[in-house]
Amino acid sequence: MAQSQHDNVDHAEIAKFDALASRWWDREGDFKPLHDINPLRLGFIDRHVALAGKRVLDVGCGGGILSEAMAQRGADVVGIDLGEAPLAVARLHQQESGVEVDYRHASVESMAEAHPGEFDVVTCLEMLEHVPDPGAVVKACAKLVKPGGHLFFSTINRNPKSYVFAIIGAEYVLRLLPRGTHDYHKLIRPSELSAWCREHGLRLRDQTGLTYNPFTRHYRLDPHDVSVNYMVHVTPQWGDGEINETDAPRNAETPA
Numbered sequence: 001m002a003q004s005q006h007d008n009v010d011h012a013e014i015a016k017f018d019a020l021a022s023r024w025w026d027r028e029g030d031f032k033p034l035h036d037i038n039p040l041r042l043g044f045i046d047r048h049v050a051l052a053g054k055r056v057l058d059v060g061c062g063g064g065i066l067s068e069a070m071a072q073r074g075a076d077v078v079g080i081d082l083g084e085a086p087l088a089v090a091r092l093h094q095q096e097s098g099v100e101v102d103y104r105h106a107s108v109e110s111m112a113e114a115h116p117g118e119f120d121v122v123t124c125l126e127m128l129e130h131v132p133d134p135g136a137v138v139k140a141c142a143k144l145v146k147p148g149g150h151l152f153f154s155t156i157n158r159n160p161k162s163y164v165f166a167i168i169g170a171e172y173v174l175r176l177l178p179r180g181t182h183d184y185h186k187l188i189r190p191s192e193l194s195a196w197c198r199e200h201g202l203r204l205r206d207q208t209g210l211t212y213n214p215f216t217r218h219y220r221l222d223p224h225d226v227s228v229n230y231m232v233h234v235t236p237q238w239g240d241g242e243i244n245e246t247d248a249p250r251n252a253e254t255p256a
Contacts, residue, residue, distance in 0.1 A: 036219055040219055041154065134196070166182060
């Protein structure tokens with residue numbers, strides 16, 4: 001699909017990930033953290049929706065790590081990205097893996113115009129902090145999901161701790177990510193994501209933090225700490241759900 005005038009894109013961000021695209025499926029390379037956290041991301045999604053038979057849109061799919069995993073769960077997955085190189089890698093890996101995903105070069109805004117209300121599930125993980133107007137992405141995602149559907153967002157909080165852990169620690173000290181992967185000023189506070197969701201008729205259902213132990217080199221979901229990385233599950237209903245800045249609420253949909 002051709003780009004439209006509504007594309008919400010930072011061309012420097014596209015170029016950055018295009019340059020890294022050939023290493024997308026190297027599990028010990030620059031994208032190792034994405035491979036490591038993918039089972040946790042899937043587990044959070046599985047907690048709220050059975051993917052088998054669902055039509056799923058993966059926004060900012062990159063090289064297809066999450067898209068393929070959801071397709072392996074039995075979902076009918078469309079993966080979209082504005083980076084040509086990551087999409088080429090995703091399509092090549094698809095040929096090797098045999099996992100069916102419909103990859104498209106498209107913006108989420110153009111998809112929302114062409115396919116409103118067509119998806120049971122919309123995922124937008126590790127993408128909001130890389131665009132000029134993340135609120136517009138949330139708006140488009142809300143338009144794409146069916147009534148009664150599910151949306152999942154993940155991003156990084158903006159505070160002194162996240163600067164130390166997600167940028168200084170992850171990019172410069174531990175070198176888990178290439179330097180320059182994240183811009184502190186583009187990180188998103190939970191209250192900001194909450195406001196965008198409410199504005200576009202989305203209600204918070206669950207949230208969790210994602211923490212990393214540098215000594216064990218393991219990631220885990222922590223529902224009580226969203227001070228750095230966090231994920232949310234929202235649905236297209238009006239409500240007063242609020243994403244807390246540091247602690248996640250326990251609710252009926254969150255196992256004890």
